[in-house]
Amino acid sequence: xxxxxxxxxxxxxxxxxxxxxxxxxxxxxxxxxxxxxxxxxxxxxxxxxxxxxxxxxxxxxxxxxxxxxxxxxxxxxxxxxxxxxxxxxxxxxxxxxxxxxxxxxxxxxxxxxxxxxxxxxxxxxxxxxxxxxxxxxxxxxxxxxxxxxxxxxxxxxxxxxxxxxxxxxxxxxxxxxxxxxxxxxxxxxxxxxxxxxxxxxxxxxxxxxxxxxxxxxxxxxxxxxxxxxxxxxxxxxxxxxxxxxxxxxxxxxxxxxxxxxxxxxxxxxxxxxxxxxxxxxxxxxxxxxxxxxxxxxxxxxxxxxxxxxxxxxxxxxxxxxxxxxxxxxxxxxxxxxxxxxxxxxxxxxxxxxxxxxxxxxxxxxxxxxxxxxxxxxxxxxxxxxxxxxxxxxxxxxxxxxxxxxxxxxxxxxxxxxxxxxx
Amino acid sequence: xxxxxxxxxxxxxxxxxxxxxxxxxxxxxxxxxxxxxxxxxxxxxxxxxxxxxxxxxxxxxxxxxxxxxxxxxxxxxxxxxxxxxxxxxxxxxxxxxxxxxxxxxxxxxxxxxxxxxxxxxxxxxxxxxxxxxxxxxxxxxxxxxxxxxxxxxxxxxxxxxxxxxxxxxxxxxxxxxxxxxxxxxxxxxxxxxxxxxxxxxxxxxxxxxxxxxxxxxxxxxxxxxxxxxxxxxxxxxxxxxxxxxxxx
Numbered sequence: 001x002x003x004x005x006x007x008x009x010x011x012x013x014x015x016x017x018x019x020x021x022x023x024x025x026x027x028x029x030x031x032x033x034x035x036x037x038x039x040x041x042x043x044x045x046x047x048x049x050x051x052x053x054x055x056x057x058x059x060x061x062x063x064x065x066x067x068x069x070x071x072x073x074x075x076x077x078x079x080x081x082x083x084x085x086x087x088x089x090x091x092x093x094x095x096x097x098x099x100x101x102x103x104x105x106x107x108x109x110x111x112x113x114x115x116x117x118x119x120x121x122x123x124x125x126x127x128x129x130x131x132x133x134x135x136x137x138x139x140x141x142x143x144x145x146x147x148x149x150x151x152x153x154x155x156x157x158x159x160x161x162x163x164x165x166x167x168x169x170x171x172x173x174x175x176x177x178x179x180x181x182x183x184x185x186x187x188x189x190x191x192x193x194x195x196x197x198x199x200x201x202x203x204x205x206x207x208x209x210x211x212x213x214x215x216x217x218x219x220x221x222x223x224x225x226x227x228x229x230x231x232x233x234x235x236x237x238x239x240x241x242x243x244x245x246x247x248x249x250x251x252x253x254x255x256x257x258x259x260x261x262x263x264x265x266x267x268x269x270x271x272x273x274x275x276x277x278x279x280x281x282x283x284x285x286x287x288x289x290x291x292x293x294x295x296x297x298x299x300x301x302x303x304x305x306x307x308x309x310x311x312x313x314x315x316x317x318x319x320x321x322x323x324x325x326x327x328x329x330x331x332x333x334x335x336x337x338x339x340x341x342x343x344x345x346x347x348x349x350x351x352x353x354x355x356x357x358x359x360x361x362x363x364x365x366x367x368x369x370x371x372x373x374x375x376x377x378x379x380x381x382x383x384x385x386x387x388x389x390x391x392x393x394x395x396x397x398x399x400x401x402x403x404x405x406x407x408x409x410x411x412x413x414x415x416x417x418x419x420x421x422x
Numbered sequence: 423x424x425x426x427x428x429x430x431x432x433x434x435x436x437x438x439x440x441x442x443x444x445x446x447x448x449x450x451x452x453x454x455x456x457x458x459x460x461x462x463x464x465x466x467x468x469x470x471x472x473x474x475x476x477x478x479x480x481x482x483x484x485x486x487x488x489x490x491x492x493x494x495x496x497x498x499x500x501x502x503x504x505x506x507x508x509x510x511x512x513x514x515x516x517x518x519x520x521x522x523x524x525x526x527x528x529x530x531x532x533x534x535x536x537x538x539x540x541x542x543x544x545x546x547x548x549x550x551x552x553x554x555x556x557x558x559x560x561x562x563x564x565x566x567x568x569x570x571x572x573x574x575x576x577x578x579x580x581x582x583x584x585x586x587x588x589x590x591x592x593x594x595x596x597x598x599x600x601x602x603x604x605x606x607x608x609x610x611x612x613x614x615x616x617x618x619x620x621x622x623x624x625x626x627x628x629x630x631x632x633x634x635x636x637x638x639x640x641x642x643x644x645x646x647x648x649x650x651x652x653x654x655x656x657x658x659x660x661x662x663x664x665x666x667x668x669x670x
Contacts, residue, residue: 003548010536317532320493322521322549324514415494
């Protein structure tokens with residue numbers, strides 16, 4: 001029936017204030033939801049960008065797959081079965097990659113790998129004057145590292161190249177440097193867990209934006225870390241790789257594993273815990289924000305119920321003229337959808353305006369000590385899909401709310417209403 | 423406006439019936455409060471008749487009208503309008519049947535306040551998917567002209583007087599060219615001048631268009647001026663008085 005939308009529209013237009021309030025409720029729900037998703041995605045994007053900037057995309061780990069294979073073979077062998085195992089290195093307690101330099105060079109030639117660097121991380125205590133702080137000493141080749149991560153660009157005081165020019169140079173994480181009270185040019189002592197000590201000169205302060213790095217990491221030449229940890233000259237705790245692609249690294253990972261015989265992790269696996277945490281926070285936030293939309297839906301149901309109660313007599317009259325139950329249902333469903341569409345549209349406009357405003361005039365706040373991420377500026381992600389998905393959700397909620405309310409309209413029995421009115 | 427032939431089913435006088443109701447029984451209320459409002463009512467109304475249904479309050483007039491108009495279902499008995507048995511159709515089909523065969527006028531005008539007089543008149547046509555064509559609009563305007571308020575076609579109900587609102591309701595009841603016009607105390611809410619005007623309008627419709635009309639009324643004057651008066655008392659038809667010769 002072509003006039004059904006007209007009936008719906010006139011009902012809404014005859015109560016402009018009520019309709020506007022209901023639309024405002026939906027608009028608020030949509031706007032808050034879009035803004036929250038934009039904020040949460042922005043945070044995740046920000047974190048991911050920082051992560052990709054300063055972390056290797058693939059990491060060759062000390063864990064040897066051939067040892068694992070032999071272990072698996074032995075575990076699954078039948079009683080008294082003879083298992084042939086050959087060329088299996090004897091595992092020891094040294095969590096390092098042996099022959100790391102040669103492996104890094106081999107891996108560098110794999111198509112898709114654009115840079116490699118051997119790194120060795122070992123726990124130390126850094127001392128400056130009377131202050132001592134636990135830290136992770138990461139040894140690396142400063143030149144090779146520049147082909148893998150953007151760490152050199154994160155140096156905020158001094159120079160990354162200082163590591164190349166000074167064999168005892170150290171680049172200290174900004175928060176760690178703050179706690180130690182060191183500046184470029186200061187000399188501090190590093191003591192490894194086996195008691196090996198080394199005096200170092202601060203050649204740079206680095207700020208990556210990632211709490212784990214800035215809070216407790218100091219970068220030195222690989223040979224320095226090897227010396228403090230007591231490793232051999234060709235050992236490292238990982239081989240760090242930069243790949244041309246950022247995503248879909250599984251094929252390349254398998255290829256590198258086959259070449260090195262070591263387990264290889266993608267950056268997503270390495271940071272799985274943090275990424276999961278961010279996603280979980282995101283989901284929780286979406287659920288909480290989703291309630292705003294549901295409340296808006298209740299607003300629609302309430303508004304329609306009010307209209308229906310008020311319009312029972314009109315519904316009875318329409319039914320007496322020959323309007324079917326379906327047509328009556330259609331009137332109120334369309335009303336619900338009109339409110340939903342108007343609310344979603346207004347909400348999207350508000351959200352887009354607010355997001356644009358805070359992009360131009362960003363909110364800045366102080367970094368919190370000990371935070372996982374040095375997040376000092378509200379970073380809002382922009383994606384048209386937010387608007388489409390959230391608007392659709394608002395429409396579904398509006399339609400559901402209308403369906404709930406419309407049951408009463410459909411149940412109106414004309415004669416009962418007319419008898420009551422007479 | 424030319425006179426239309428309504429309700430004619432065949433050539434014989436018995437085939438001219440627009441409405442045939444047999445043994446109508448209707449109980450209202452539940453449990454101990456239940457009471458029989460109609461106790462076996464038989465009515466036949468022929469095409470072109472102008473019938474008044476009178477009776478004291480609580481005699482079951484309105485209940486009978488709702489049953490005859492297919493708005494309510496009898497507990498026993500049957501209603502046929504223009505040969506269509508109302509009991510044999512489902513709810514939506516009954517709605518279509520009401521739209522096609524019956525026009526209603528109530529004591530209160532029951533106009534939809536958000537729509538103009540013309541839109542209110544055209545509303546029954548909307549129910550059947552019409553009402554948009556120039557022809558339909560012209561017909562709606564013609565009806566408004568017939569009831570004397572064509573110049574107020576664009577006004578909202580609140581901009582019309584009580585009498586004018588009831589006239590719009592009458593025009594609305596005719597827009598589908600119903601076989602039977604049922605009116606429930608159509609002047610009960612009007613002053614005597616407007617009540618008389620509505621009566622004259624009904625009479626005109628009956629004379630000029632041959633419209634079959636059944637009016638429930640308390641108005642004795644209206645009853646006196648009808649062609650036929652049905653008297654209802656305690657749910658039974660106790661009188662059927664033909665006051666004028668059936669018009670040709």
